[in-house]
Amino acid sequence: MRGMIPVENVIAALPKARQKAIERRGKELLERVARRMTLAEIRKRRRVSQAQIADVLGIGQMQISRLERRRDPRLSTVQRTVEAMGGQLTLVATFPGQRPVALVTGAVAERPKSAGKKKERKNAA
Numbered sequence: 001m002r003g004m005i006p007v008e009n010v011i012a013a014l015p016k017a018r019q020k021a022i023e024r025r026g027k028e029l030l031e032r033v034a035r036r037m038t039l040a041e042i043r044k045r046r047r048v049s050q051a052q053i054a055d056v057l058g059i060g061q062m063q064i065s066r067l068e069r070r071r072d073p074r075l076s077t078v079q080r081t082v083e084a085m086g087g088q089l090t091l092v093a094t095f096p097g098q099r100p101v102a103l104v105t106g107a108v109a110e111r112p113k114s115a116g117k118k119k120e121r122k123n124a125a
Contacts, residue, residue, distance in 0.1 A: 033092060033100065039081060040068040048085050056084040 011019055037045070043053065050064040057064075057080060067073055067081060079089040091103040 043085060046085050053084045
């Protein structure tokens with residue numbers, strides 16, 4: 001990968017005030033990501049009842065209670081629940097020595113345009 005300049009070199013070339021601003025912003029973003037809460041804690045902080053979420057999702061309040069206690073809930077269920085509280089679920093993968101990466105689901109990821117054409121041909125046949 002010739003011609004690529006490491007980000008550290010780019011930042012080092014900036015004025016000291018700009019470097020400090022970048023460092024402060026980075027710390028701020030990491031602090032926001034570092035906060036960890038359960039679904040129940042998020043719901044309570046947003047002052048939303050289990051019954052309200054259940055109503056939006058078209059399920060019973062008991063199912064929300066079970067979901068909040070579940071050790072390994074399905075990602076799609078957590079996503080729908082967060083959306084019912086007015087939020088958006090974002091998964092972040094972290095790796096040593098690398099910046100965090102936001103994961104997207106297959107439904108969100110952009111699909112090749114040719115994929116739709118293949119389906120149309122199959123349906124036409």
